[in-house]
Amino acid sequence: MTITQEAPLQAPSRTPTHNQASLIVHGRDRTGIVAAVGSVLSKHEANIVSLDQYSDNPHGGAFFQRTVFGLDNLKAALPHIDDDLKARLGTGFELEFRLRDLSIPHRVAIFASKADHCLLDLLWRHRRGELPITVAMVISNHPDTAGEVRAFGIPFFHVPSAGPDKSAAEAQHLALLKGNVDFIVLARYMQILSGGFIAEVGVPIINIHHSFLPAFIGAGPYARAKERGVKLVGATAHYVTEDLDEGPIIEQDVVRVSHAHTVADLRRRGADVERDVLSRAVLWHSEDRVIRHENHTIVFA
Numbered sequence: 001m002t003i004t005q006e007a008p009l010q011a012p013s014r015t016p017t018h019n020q021a022s023l024i025v026h027g028r029d030r031t032g033i034v035a036a037v038g039s040v041l042s043k044h045e046a047n048i049v050s051l052d053q054y055s056d057n058p059h060g061g062a063f064f065q066r067t068v069f070g071l072d073n074l075k076a077a078l079p080h081i082d083d084d085l086k087a088r089l090g091t092g093f094e095l096e097f098r099l100r101d102l103s104i105p106h107r108v109a110i111f112a113s114k115a116d117h118c119l120l121d122l123l124w125r126h127r128r129g130e131l132p133i134t135v136a137m138v139i140s141n142h143p144d145t146a147g148e149v150r151a152f153g154i155p156f157f158h159v160p161s162a163g164p165d166k167s168a169a170e171a172q173h174l175a176l177l178k179g180n181v182d183f184i185v186l187a188r189y190m191q192i193l194s195g196g197f198i199a200e201v202g203v204p205i206i207n208i209h210h211s212f213l214p215a216f217i218g219a220g221p222y223a224r225a226k227e228r229g230v231k232l233v234g235a236t237a238h239y240v241t242e243d244l245d246e247g248p249i250i251e252q253d254v255v256r257v258s259h260a261h262t263v264a265d266l267r268r269r270g271a272d273v274e275r276d277v278l279s280r281a282v283l284w285h286s287e288d289r290v291i292r293h294e295n296h297t298i299v300f301a
C-alpha cells in the first residue's frame, strides 16, 4: 500500500494589498473634508479602492473616514501625499490623519499566561496567512507555552510577574518591546499592567476579556456568571487603559448557555468566542480599520 503525502492545504491568501495604502482621517466635521482628501489623492492619480466614513452628528460633530487607495509607485509617492495632506488639511480643518502602506505588516508582541487557546489560535491563524502581522515575540509570566510557541519559530520570553509589585517584570517587558513592536496583544494575560507601563510602551494594547463587558469586569468572570445564572456568556476585545477592562471596545460576541452548564462548560463555550473575537479585533487593527475616539471605537470592518 503506498501512502501519499497530501500537499498541505494552501493557506487562504488575503486580498493582495501590494501598492495599496490606508488613509484614516478624523476630527471635527465640516463641509469640504471629502473634497479636500479627494483632491490630494486625485493630484497623485491614486485610485480609491474603498471609502468608508461616519459623522456622529450631521450638524457638526466628529468625522471619521477610512480610504484605501492604490498607486503603482506607492512607496515613492507616500511621502509626497503625506506632505500634501498636511498642507491641505492643516488649514481651516481640525483633523488628524494617518497613512499606512498596507503591504507592511504590523510587528506584534503577544502576552500570555497559562491559558493557551487565544495565543495558539493567533499563531495558527498567522501561520495560515490570515493575519497581516509579524509576530515579533511571545512574552509569558509562565513557562507552560514555551515549547508550542517555539515550534512556530517565534521567540518566547518567560518573564515571571508574581505579586503586587510588577515593576521588575515591566522593566524587562520594556527592554524587549521598546521600538520593536507596533502593537501588543494580551491573549488571556492575567496580570494588570501599570499606567506607567502603558504610557511608556507607547503602542496600542489589545486585550481579550472573557466576558461580555461591562458585565463581570476583573478576574474570574465565568464563575461569577454561573453564580448569576446568566443565559449568555461572551468575550470582549478592547484597548487597554489603566482602568481595568474599561478601555474602548473593539469587538464582542456571545454564545447561549443554560442552567445545566457547569463553570467548566461556560469556560469551554466561552473559549471559542474569545478566540473569534480576539482574532477579528487583531485583524481589524492590523488593517487600520479601527479609530479610537474618546472611550469608543469606530470600526470600518
Ligand SMILES: Nc1nc2c(c(=O)[nH]1)N[C@@H](CN(C=O)c1ccc(C(=O)N[C@@H](CCC(=O)O)C(=O)O)cc1)CN2
Pocket: 163, 164, 186, 189, 190, 191, 192, 193, 194, 195, 207, 208, 209, 210, 218, 219, 239, 240, 241, 242, 243, 244, 245, 246, 247
Ligand atoms: N491596566 C490594565 N491591565 C490589564 C487589563 C486592563 O484592561 N487594564 N486587562 C487584563 C486582563 N484581565 C481581564 O481580561 C485581567 C487580568 C488580571 C486580573 C487580576 O486580577 N490579576 C491579578 C493576578 C491574577 C493572577 O496572578 O492570576 C493581579 O494582576 O494582581 C484581572 C483581569 C490584563 N491587564
